Amino acid sequence: MLELKTPREIEAMHVTGVFIAELLDDLASRAEPGVNLLELEHRARQLITERGAQSCYWDYAPSFGRGPFRNVIxxxxxxAVLHGLPHDYVLRDADLLSMDIAVSIDGWVAxxxxxxxxxxxxxxxERLIEATERALAAGIAAALPGNRLGDISAAIGAVAADYGYPVNTEFGGHGLGRTMHxxxxxxxxxxxxxxLKxxxxxxxxxxxxxxxxxxKIIYDDDGWTIRSADGSRTAHSEHTIAVTDSAPLVLTCQDHVAAPE
Structure with a gap:
């Protein structure tokens, strides 16, 4: 069932989204050679607690995982590209780190x-990350009223094809609001x-x-971490957006302009 949000509810999601953007800025600034992934996990926990937010990942137990997820990022x-389980690993020079997080503030998720x-x-x-960012931008640009869901998917896939990268369709984007999925x-x-229109x-x-x-993908023994099947590098970019009467709104960045009341 689809739940369309009011402008006020979209603005509440943007409050959560701004916090997430700030949290990712903070972690990105700390992601240096010699830093342990567990340090980043603990920093994320600290920021979530200080903000009074709730992690959407803690105790998350979907069918594809192995037991509940006991981390916040x-x-x-x-x-590794998706669902990476924070563990005792020290970052090295030239590592490519993907960070993915969902939280709820006052009942609204981003x-x-x-x-x-x-x-x-x-x-x-750099080229791989650029491809995901441009694909994301293309998908957002296609999120116009009257367009179809396939227009978003086609826009994302076209950018990947332009860069020469294959696309996995087992995991992708999703609706969200009161819950993460x-x-x-x-x-x-x-x-x-x-x-869908x-x-x-x-x-x-x-x-x-x-x-x-x-x-193609494979899973680590932890039952969560998803890797490329051939060991090639991976990248991941994601934003929470809202479809409006005109241009789409990006809710997980700080320069969003609120939808009119």
Whole structure:
């Protein structure tokens, strides 16, 4: 069931989104060679507690996981791209780190992911991250009233194709609002003009993620961390957005302009 949000509810989600943007800024500034992933996890916990927010990840237990997730952020390194379980790993120069987090404030959820390079970057990793960011921007631009869900998916997939990267469709974006996962599912590849018609008030998390060499994935023994099947590097970008009567609103950044009452 789709739940369309009012302008006031969208603004409440933006409050959560701004906090997430600030949290990811903080963690990105700390992601340096010699820093342990557990330090980033503990910093995220500290910021969430200080803000009075609630983690959407803690005790999350979907069908694909192994037991409840007992962390507040996903931290995925190099060939790991989704659901990375924070663990005792010290970041190294040129590591590619993807950070994904969802929290709730006053009952309203926002979800965002960002990939950063630790230390001195490799050009091929910069290109991979750029592809996810441009795919995300293209998906957001397609989130117009009257368009179809397939228009978003097609826009994301077209950018990946332009860069020459394959697209996995097992995991993608999703609706959200009162909970972290709501209808609809948003594939990172699709056909324009197909699917659900977009209406004002629809809130979505768009999240293109790519592996440099494959669309196949494997799971770590922890039952959570998803890696590229060929060991190639990966990147992940995500924003929470709202469809409005005009341009889409990005809720997980600080320069959002509120929808009119």
């Amino acid at each position: 996903c931290l995925s390194v190099n060939d 979800d965002s992911a960002r990939s950063v390079i630790v230390g001195v970057p490799r050009p091929e990793d 709501e209808d609809p599912h948003v594939s990172n590849m699709g056909r324009a003009g197909r699917g 977009l209406k004002p008030g629809l809130t979505l998390a768009l999240e293109p993620w790519l592996a440099a060499g494959t669309d």
